[in-house]
Amino acid sequence: MSKTIKKIGVLTSGGDSPGMNAAIRSVVRTCAFHGVECLGIYRGYQGMIEGDFKEMGPRSVNNIVNKGGTILKSARSKEFMTKEGRIKAHQNLVNAGVDALVVIGGDGSFTGAEVFNEEFDFPVMGIPGTIDNDIFGTSHTLGYDTALNTVVDCIDKIRDTASSHNRLFFVEVMGRDAGHIALNAGIGAGAEEILIPEEDLGLDRLLESLQKSKASGKSSSIVVVAEGDKMGKNVFELKDYIEQHLPEYDIRVSVLGHMQRGGSPSCFDRVLASRLGVKAVESLLEGKSNYMVGILQDVVTLTPLEQAIKGHYPIDLELLRVSDIMST
Amino acid sequence: MSKTIKKIGVLTSGGDSPGMNAAIRSVVRTCAFHGVECLGIYRGYQGMIEGDFKEMGPRSVNNIVNKGGTILKSARSKEFMTKEGRIKAHQNLVNAGVDALVVIGGDGSFTGAEVFNEEFDFPVMGIPGTIDNDIFGTSHTLGYDTALNTVVDCIDKIRDTASSHNRLFFVEVMGRDAGHIALNAGIGAGAEEILIPEEDLGLDRLLESLQKSKASGKSSSIVVVAEGDKMGKNVFELKDYIEQHLPEYDIRVSVLGHMQRGGSPSCFDRVLASRLGVKAVESLLEGKSNYMVGILQDVVTLTPLEQAIKGHYPIDLELLRVSDIMST
Amino acid sequence: MSKTIKKIGVLTSGGDSPGMNAAIRSVVRTCAFHGVECLGIYRGYQGMIEGDFKEMGPRSVNNIVNKGGTILKSARSKEFMTKEGRIKAHQNLVNAGVDALVVIGGDGSFTGAEVFNEEFDFPVMGIPGTIDNDIFGTSHTLGYDTALNTVVDCIDKIRDTASSHNRLFFVEVMGRDAGHIALNAGIGAGAEEILIPEEDLGLDRLLESLQKSKASGKSSSIVVVAEGDKMGKNVFELKDYIEQHLPEYDIRVSVLGHMQRGGSPSCFDRVLASRLGVKAVESLLEGKSNYMVGILQDVVTLTPLEQAIKGHYPIDLELLRVSDIMST
Amino acid sequence: MSKTIKKIGVLTSGGDSPGMNAAIRSVVRTCAFHGVECLGIYRGYQGMIEGDFKEMGPRSVNNIVNKGGTILKSARSKEFMTKEGRIKAHQNLVNAGVDALVVIGGDGSFTGAEVFNEEFDFPVMGIPGTIDNDIFGTSHTLGYDTALNTVVDCIDKIRDTASSHNRLFFVEVMGRDAGHIALNAGIGAGAEEILIPEEDLGLDRLLESLQKSKASGKSSSIVVVAEGDKMGKNVFELKDYIEQHLPEYDIRVSVLGHMQRGGSPSCFDRVLASRLGVKAVESLLEGKSNYMVGILQDVVTLTPLEQAIKGHYPIDLELLRVSDIMST
Structure with missing residues (x-):
């Protein structure tokens, strides 16, 4: 007792x-x-x-x-x-x-x-x-809910400059083992692609998707990447890879980092x-x-x-x- | 078919x-x-x-x-x-x-x-x-979720000034028939009392609660009121009533209004x-x-x-x- | 010394x-x-x-x-x-x-x-x-600078709903003796008219301005009013007056109140x-x-x-x- | 003419x-x-x-x-x-x-x-x-003013987690040739040190300052670094250098990046x-x-x-x- x-x-x-x-x-x-x-x-x-x-x-x-x-x-x-x-x-x-x-x-x-x-x-x-x-x-x-809002708020800002310059941005968010933040904030921020640990999209499909996106008339794009993404490349390597294969893209990387952990x-x-x-x-x-x-x-x-x-x-x-x- | x-x-x-x-x-x-x-x-x-x-x-x-x-x-x-x-x-x-x-x-x-x-x-x-x-x-x-964050953000600001001046604030939020916003944003903002259409707290219990709150050492207080509250008094009448019965309180009213409907x-x-x-x-x-x-x-x-x-x-x-x- | x-x-x-x-x-x-x-x-x-x-x-x-x-x-x-x-x-x-x-x-x-x-x-x-x-x-x-941002942020939210409904909003901001907040936040928020203590616009010119605004194709409008405005009418009386003279307008009032004093x-x-x-x-x-x-x-x-x-x-x-x- | x-x-x-x-x-x-x-x-x-x-x-x-x-x-x-x-x-x-x-x-x-x-x-x-x-x-x-608020808002969030963990953060902000953002946002965010292109603080003084800060009872610290800082080290090299010399510090880096360019x-x-x-x-x-x-x-x-x-x-x-x- x-x-x-x-x-x-x-x-x-x-x-x-x-x-x-x-x-x-x-x-x-x-x-x-x-x-x-x-x-x-x-x-x-x-x-x-x-x-x-x-x-x-x-x-x-x-x-x-x-x-x-x-x-x-x-x-x-x-x-x-x-x-x-x-x-x-x-x-x-x-x-x-x-x-x-x-x-x-x-x-x-x-x-x-x-x-x-x-x-x-x-x-x-x-x-x-x-x-x-x-x-x-x-x-x-x-x-978790607060972090989603923080991420979406940051990507909204990044999108302002992305769409002004017709650029492609890779945005890395937290989530070493889980893609919850990437997946939800990615949808919330209107990302074109979302890379998460739970699903290996594959580099070929990513390339294909980005090409399709450009062809469809989108002038700028955001790809959200969970830090634990399983592609075997970190976000900077990913950028290099895409730049090599899609040289028409002007690519930037943003790593949101620890600010995701703070805030009211x-x-x-x-x-x-x-x-x-x-x-x-x-x-x-x-x-x-x-x-x-x-x-x-x-x-x-x-x-x-x-x-x-x-x-x-x-x-x-x-x-x-x-x-x-x-x-x- | x-x-x-x-x-x-x-x-x-x-x-x-x-x-x-x-x-x-x-x-x-x-x-x-x-x-x-x-x-x-x-x-x-x-x-x-x-x-x-x-x-x-x-x-x-x-x-x-x-x-x-x-x-x-x-x-x-x-x-x-x-x-x-x-x-x-x-x-x-x-x-x-x-x-x-x-x-x-x-x-x-x-x-x-x-x-x-x-x-x-x-x-x-x-x-x-x-x-x-x-x-x-x-x-x-x-x-709804956005409105909750807007309301909580506003009340956080109001609390800054409430606690600087040891004041009591009545904050009216939207919700003519439903207390969802008042109840959730009230808890989120740390309100001392929450008045909603679904429950008639009664003026006596409100008075009692505010007195207890003061006695417990709280120097400022927020009361969140849904616009459809059933006390039979609007938020300004409520203020007058409390002021009459608890003259030691310095009371202010804030009606959040339509901004609750907007925002990203x-x-x-x-x-x-x-x-x-x-x-x-x-x-x-x-x-x-x-x-x-x-x-x-x-x-x-x-x-x-x-x-x-x-x-x-x-x-x-x-x-x-x-x-x-x-x-x- | x-x-x-x-x-x-x-x-x-x-x-x-x-x-x-x-x-x-x-x-x-x-x-x-x-x-x-x-x-x-x-x-x-x-x-x-x-x-x-x-x-x-x-x-x-x-x-x-x-x-x-x-x-x-x-x-x-x-x-x-x-x-x-x-x-x-x-x-x-x-x-x-x-x-x-x-x-x-x-x-x-x-x-x-x-x-x-x-x-x-x-x-x-x-x-x-x-x-x-x-x-x-x-x-x-x-x-002061913080209050301007708070006001502008609130009016941005109000504008979302104003322009969705083709409405006219009167927004009262702080400033009993001085129109600094009203004037700057009004410009910042894209207000159609700004009423301040320092200048008596006159009700006729306000009416005229609102009519011109509608004629020019604007479907919604914001009028920012300093609480100390000298028209001799408070913001609710102002609403009534305009409604009487411009019945085609659907008017709402928002009094921003004490939240202007708080915030980071x-x-x-x-x-x-x-x-x-x-x-x-x-x-x-x-x-x-x-x-x-x-x-x-x-x-x-x-x-x-x-x-x-x-x-x-x-x-x-x-x-x-x-x-x-x-x-x- | x-x-x-x-x-x-x-x-x-x-x-x-x-x-x-x-x-x-x-x-x-x-x-x-x-x-x-x-x-x-x-x-x-x-x-x-x-x-x-x-x-x-x-x-x-x-x-x-x-x-x-x-x-x-x-x-x-x-x-x-x-x-x-x-x-x-x-x-x-x-x-x-x-x-x-x-x-x-x-x-x-x-x-x-x-x-x-x-x-x-x-x-x-x-x-x-x-x-x-x-x-x-x-x-x-x-x-510029908007970027300052964005940076300060981000560092406020970082400080939440920094002070919860008694950590030292290096935060890189924009400013290749000018330290305006770093200097003003650094003061605004309560940074312990600010590194800007216009002034070479020197690594020794930085070390000394961080030691003094710890001795004075501060449990966490923020160092704001303009991207164009003249120390000859980027922010990650700076972290390594400090970690080598002040092993008692748990250091993290945050690069705010392009979000500084966007936002309302x-x-x-x-x-x-x-x-x-x-x-x-x-x-x-x-x-x-x-x-x-x-x-x-x-x-x-x-x-x-x-x-x-x-x-x-x-x-x-x-x-x-x-x-x-x-x-x-």
Whole structure:
């Protein structure tokens, strides 16, 4: 039987994403709402090892719902990968009176949480925070929707100059293992082609598509490339290859980079963060543990951490067809 | 048996919303993709009556995916409410060789489409375009997600000045019959209270809540009010009432108004518009008629127009609880 | 001879504006750069009276350069208008070891600073922070450039829906005594007419202009109205008047309100705030007092507070002509 | 004596920048206002050679004041560098009845205009359109203010993730020959160091500055680098160098690229474009030629094209000091 939970710790871990602060706020205020104490843990698992803690009440999360980044900071911790490090971390939580843990992060962070739970029978709950949207058990991770808007906004700007000069642009977006950002932002930005890890378009079809696009009267084109695209060429090599084969094109490359991780979260991400924070805390209070809270088919749900870590939320294949039709 | 469709007309009707242009683009390009002609109809049903048409090919919708408003313009048509007007409109479509119609708009527009279908056995398909999100058969209407971001962005600005001056703001947002915008944007913007048509909070509880909020140490507060709120007072009367009962508050009112209807669509709305446009055209080509295409549980679906008109997409009651907890 | 200054107090007063935080940061860091202490005074003159102070070092202003509002909060203080209140305030500064004061605000705030200087021979320096741009001695006040971008962004959204529906919009913007925002944002947003306090266009000419605009083939129109416009009618009365005389118009009103005061400052406002903060502190350290720092012809300059209070930065009359030509 | 001008041609040339459309609109409407015809020339000098023209009236520039890019498109023309090309271009203008030319672009474009004027005694007027702000005779080129806001907005996002991870970021911005963007956006974004072509900071001082910054308690840092920085290292080499010497830093690089050239122009750029367009046309009508219109000390002025081409608008050295103080 699970003992009564009187104090919950919360941390952010791994790559940060917009909406993490809104999730922290939600965890803190849900704790307060239920009369449970809340402890903020700085710099993820590393701060847990170092005892870098701060008591948090509902007023300590004022005015952060709209802020990018994470006020608890994030870090990767090698020490937490050792048994010794985790023992230290556990002892610190026990000393601070913490009974349960909410981990906001990606699958690496969840793996840490799962091991921690197993070793110390410590209640944990995960909230998916990453812009890549590559986590099984949730149709949307925190920050993903915001990142899509950031990317689309950037490509809109690039298109202004592309169409003024009749140019072809290769735009690299984040997504090492998953093409969610590339595929959705590519459709949203009206890209002519979208290259994602999940599908090897092939260089020949890319060439063909670009030629068809020019023939159809398009004077400028955008190709969106996920960083993890499987063509075996990075975006600059891709440019060189196309330039060699389609010398009539004036090509430029743009690598959007880390700005995709920042910015004020979209309304969707703020609401999602609020909902997931409530569910995470209340699930812990109900005695549940070792789950990730997520959203599936518009409903907040629990997925065992183990499944969330192993699986990946799949690309909607319908979107590949939509993309093809849109670039008619 | 439905005859083969060779030409599809498309129009926008009723209040405009961000994403309508992306939907027009999708309809036009899906037609082109399937070798079907497409006719743009200006100013909704009124333009149909006046024969205000323009042939549209894939290049006529270049560079509009990111534009607010509607290039086909919108209008309300009294004449179309008469049998005579509709006969004229039908004759114009027949003369122009149009076999089927895609109507982008809200429930008023769909009612027109349904009547038109019934009277002339003319294939019609609806795409929900309105920021209010009040249409049955789709969890998201075109423009709703964009409007949420616009509202949240405005309230973020208002909060800057509210918290600098320790003020209370009443912010009125759109939503005559539905509190979707108020409820979601209210949570997203961290509002202390949210007043919506679906729930009569009562003036006493509002007073109580504001007093509690002040007592808890909050120095500024935002109350989001849907224009259709059922308190029987408009937002200015509400202000007067609160000022009378809580004289310690320095209160201001902000009515966001029509800017909520404009702006470049969010990535979500652009992708949704692209998907719905494909589905609308392909459903017509498959011989279907009298449906609205929408999205439910992340899947594009068809709902009979009749149901879409009669019903309303319900408020997620869980969000009222989330809002309460968040304002702890 | 002025005694050596070892500690400078800084406050924000009156209506807040974007860039105030950047100015606070600049004052604090310039103090640190020169080895002078800095004391933050909360809630303007009221906080000075109540001794609501906080020591500020360079790290206490981290990550605020891009934040709207003011971390020092602002307030209007009736008590400071009394001799008694000012004596209390002065005593508090003396007790805290403060030798000089930087006041960030508008002309009301400067009047307070001037009186304070006169009564206690206390060195003061003003930094103009208000979105209205109505202060003599500076071509730009802090927040003005940001407010222009906010207004133009809102009207862009309104235009989306205006042109979709062939409507006429009256948009009221801030500016009780000065038409700077209306005139510049009106030109920037492509308004057909701009009504400002400095020029009484007259209702007849407005009617005439709108008729000409319609005749010239414009299907939608925006009229920007400064809240202090001298037509003797508020924006809703104006709407009624025009509707009566030009019944063919479908008119809507939008009052932009307080959101104009918030938001992340533009690059211009952040750079200006940084420059003015440096100049304010260094001028005090040079023994100067009773000036406002401002920018004139791209150069940072000092203007005696007395002149800054009495005068107004004039409207550029050339812009009225430009506006006329642009609405051809 | 200059003959009466009845028709003015307008083109955009070189790299595009936000505000070019607003300038085209201003030229077209000022022509209409004065009863002069206006001819749009597509793709700069190349379109002049190819006779790629379009008559433009006041309604053909509706709804473009807020659009990035240039509706007239831009191109670089090798053919125009030959006498033969220019003769063809001149003949086309004469055939089209064009008496004078407005060229919107950078110094390369102005050089073309000057040669053209000299060879054919053809009245020309330049409007400075480039984000780099490197043209003598104007304190602001069209697009510069917008680019600053774009850069600052991107760095704000990068800072979110930088400060969440205690990282150091090198952000490369445009400016091959001029550090205006880097210096102003660097101050605006709160950069710790700014590397510009006009000043060789030296690697040692950079190292020292970063060490001092860390020692002072800053947990994250942004270094803004103009692409034309004179350190002899590109931004990636710079990263490697610093990493070697300050291994405690976790460094990332972000190259903002072409998005800096696009986007909806700021209010400042729209108003400036409107003013410069009026002045350019009216100056031609007054018989002037071979000037660039610009803005100096807030006043619209004329500078001989020859001087505009040869000189450069200088960096404000005061800003280097401000930057130093701000990074205290």
